[in-house]
Amino acid sequence: MGTPIYEKIIRHLLKKIELGQLKPKERVPSEKELADQFGVSRITSKKALEKLAQYGVVTRIRGRGSYVSEHFDGARIPEFGHCADTEDSFRPGSPPGGATEKVTIGIIASYFSASFGLNILRTVEKTLSARNYHLIVKCTYGKKELEEQFIRSLLDYGVDGLIVSPVNGEHYNEELLKLVYRKFPLVLIDKYLPGIPACSVYTDHKEAAGALTDYLLDQGHEQVVFVSARADNTSSIEERIQGFTGAFLKRRKAIGVNAIFTDMPVLNTSVHEAGDPLEWDTGPLQAFLEQNRSITAIFACEYDNAILLSHALRQLDSYRDCEIVCFDMIYSRPGDYPFTHILQDEREIGRKAAELLLAQLERREVPLLNPVGFKLKIRPSDVPEEKKY
Known part of the structure; x- marks a missing residue:
């Protein structure tokens, strides 16, 4: 089996x-x-x-x-x-x-965007190419059934190892669990599976979210909300929520009743092909903003969420001065970005993921949990500012 x-x-x-x-x-x-x-x-x-x-x-x-x-x-x-x-x-x-065996590696993720993922892919490809390994890339667009299908098809093809950014979901992917328990060479990126002994490379989302929330509280914001897609047993989102709430508790500040909104639209294939997050259904978001007009700052879980929020807020005059922060960013030019944000070290994630997979192929023991550092990039007025973690 x-x-x-x-x-x-x-x-x-x-x-x-x-x-x-x-x-x-x-x-x-x-x-x-x-x-x-x-x-x-x-x-x-x-x-x-x-x-x-x-x-x-x-x-x-x-x-x-x-x-x-x-x-x-x-x-x-x-x-x-x-x-x-x-x-x-x-x-x-x-x-x-x-004789030298031709080694092929598969990499599976929801998608690889300029805001997050593309530099991971580039670094993985560069690292593996230096060893004359071949790489097959598959995108699931957040669909669990596609993730399962791609794992099976890549195994049938004969890949020697896999790098996977697991799809968000309430239940673990059964095909992924089979790989873990059969000790197939595997590295997870961006998140890990709590309780599952799989090698994973990821940002410390809890610490990063805490640093980003601390920034907002230092700016004097009292009415702050966290927005994301549904957590659904997804370690990266769950830990960002923990970091957000933890920053309030550390300062003994009360968290509002409606401080966490997890009904943001989820990326799908048709939207991604259209290339415009503003085409997502924003009905629940608009209703939430209308009901919570005292908000002064919003922690967006992802960059696409921040863009959507920025668009939605422009429809509401009273939100004109609301500050938005997020994870990741697309830079139009160096030093120019609209949101204070967490910059994940994609190149280090990609490099470490590739190296850990190669170590498994060489039958070496590898650590299971491999957190990677990040930077807090503060929106510039004149001079960009950043803090490394």
Whole structure:
């Protein structure tokens, strides 16, 4: 259960060779025949035959097919790194004869935007390319079903490791949990799964949110609200809420009854393709703002939320001086940004995620929780100001 299908094809063929049902120089079923037999795409069956050829089990002849290698002894079935029947069966083995195995890594995230994610992707790609590894990129646009589908399809394709930014949701992705418990080389980015022993690289969202809230309280704001999409067991949002409330408690300040609003629109495919967050449904947000006109500052969980809030506030004259802060930012030019914000270290997240995945591929132990520093970028009047954490 959870084993990539191309591995099942390899095991099937090795067993036939071991039992003498396929002898040296005999033709092996074609990519199409194997794809039909196992109900998979030809990409998957091709991967299986390529692996067998790489280890010298079969010889592939262009235009003619694949054959059991002439001098291959079926009694000496090789120890394939991906074929051992153990819980560690995913650990890559070293090809015989010092051959170099082509390593492919998959990276899955909701999307990679200029405000957050794009520099992570660039750094991961750069780090892996330096090792001649290949990278496959998939975007889920926040859809859990797509995340599950991509994990399965990438495993069928034969990726050797995965970097995943998990979709927000009330329940953990079952396919992700299978990877963790089977010790498949995996690194989570931007968030971790509480109680699940997966290697994760992320910003300390609680500390960062506390620093951003402290900034607002230092400015004298009393009526401050936190806005985000639903937390739904999402560590990054939950910890930002904890950091927000913790800053008030630390100063022994009361938090308003309506201080937390978690009904912001969630990114979806059609909106993302349109490229305009102002097209989101803002009905609940507008109603909330209308009912809470004493607000003087708003903590937006994400940059897109801040843009949407800025637009909504312009529709309400009484909110003209309301200050907005957020996580992440798109810079029009250095030193010019409209919101005080938390700047996450995307390059360090990407570098560390890639290095930790490579360490797992090399069978080295890695720490599970790997927080990365951040900066508080204060909206400039004349001179930009920042604080490092």
